[in-house]
Amino acid sequence: MNQPTRDLRKKRPIRKAPFVVIPVFLLLWLIGVATGEPARVLEQAVQVCLSCIGLG
Amino acid sequence: METVRKWVQVIIGFLTNSSWSFPFTKTIYQGPLKVICSPGLNCYSCPAATTSCPLGSIQQLLGGLRFSLENGQHYFGLSVFGTIGVLGGLFGRMICGWACPFGFIQELLHKIPSRKFGIPRMLSYGKYFFLLVFVIVLPLVLVDEFGTGNPWFCKFVCPAGTLEAGLPMIFLQPNLRNTLGLLFLNKFVLMILILGWAVFASRPFCRTICPLGAFYALFSKVRLIKLHLDEAKCTNCKACHHVCPMGVKFNESPDDPECITCLACMNKACKFDAISLEIGGIPLAVPDRGLTPASKP
Structure with missing residues (x-):
């Protein structure tokens, strides 16, 4: 009785969408890194952001 | 599996907040790890935060x-x-x-x-x-x-x-x-x-x-790892509705944007193995309890 379920599993196609989406965002990340954004992020993140925490 | 999830939450929470020198320095961590974005919501002005908030x-x-x-x-x-x-x-x-x-x-x-x-x-x-x-x-x-x-x-x-x-x-x-x-x-x-x-x-x-x-x-339909509903096995008993912490009716909406893949529906509710975790369309092995549509109550 379990055989049909196994067949269904075998026939289910591999979803291609994640393999398109992930490289696109990886490319965005690379462009951001190439423009020097991480240094700016670090510059901001090492300071206490008073307005972020509602103090300024 | 719920225990595993809790431990993962604790470990990631600790990794993203692992700078415990703040009682002495009186300020936040200012090292190079802050260039990394934390995956979840975690304020980078938290004294213990070692990563930045996206x-x-x-x-x-x-x-x-x-x-x-x-x-x-x-x-x-x-x-x-x-x-x-x-x-x-x-x-x-x-x-x-x-x-x-x-x-x-x-x-x-x-x-x-x-x-x-x-x-x-x-x-x-x-x-x-x-x-x-x-x-x-x-x-x-x-x-x-x-x-x-x-x-x-x-x-x-x-x-x-x-x-x-x-x-x-x-x-x-x-x-x-x-x-x-x-x-x-x-x-x-x-x-x-x-x-x-x-x-x-x-x-x-x-x-x-x-x-x-x-x-x-926004990635609910296209993400690599997600839950899959086997409609042939689902009895629409709605047991999954009662355990979901996000209010998802999984049998009605398997790609629901609210699903946080906590696996409660798969492990705590579904008795028919209708819900499985899949990676890119390939289902991970789920325990088959021998229940088929013909033997459903």
Whole structure:
């Protein structure tokens, strides 16, 4: 009785969408890194952001 | 599996907040790890935070976009969008269920014995409003005389910032108490309301306000790892409805943007192995209890 379920599993196609989406965002990340954004992020993140925490 | 998830939440919470020298330094961690975005909502002004908050970084970069363009720099937030986009493409809102410290705090609060309430589905659209307006549009559009925008979500809404950074910093740096005003009062009251709500309803912030959850929700149909419903095995018994902490009716909406892949429906509710975890369409092995459509009650 379990055989049909196994067949269904075998026939289910591999979803291609994640393999398109992930490289696109990886490319965005690379462009951001190439423009020097991480240094700016670090510059901001090492300071206490008073307005972020509602103090300024 | 629930125990494994709890441990993953604890370990990731600890890894993103592992700088414990703040009682002596009286300030936040300022090392190079802060260049890395945390996967979940975790304020980078938290004294123990070792990573940066993706939402805070995006707002700061967009708020300073005009200034950076005038200086020949092109800081559109692509590295941050890229990071959380890759995470979204891999895991989607599984991040919310497994790797968000503020989600974990809400889960703990929800364990406090009390009468529990649901959350109207309509309110779940609020988080997309906060993502679009407070995180993207307002920091870009409303700028001061120097062309710099504010981190609107962090400044006026984010309860994680108040809890993880605002309150600890007030204790660590007494001179900051002089800056307390209406802004802090607004955020403090919001934080109390949201944390109080979490006692009576499951993950209210994640479901109605969190812009990071809204961003990850955009990947619900295309993410690599997600739950799969085997319609041939499903009896529509609705057992999955009762265990979902996000109010998802999994048998009716298997790609629901609210699903945080906590696996409660798969492990605690479904007796027919109709729900399985899949990676890119390939199902992971699930225990087959020998129940088939013919033998369903």
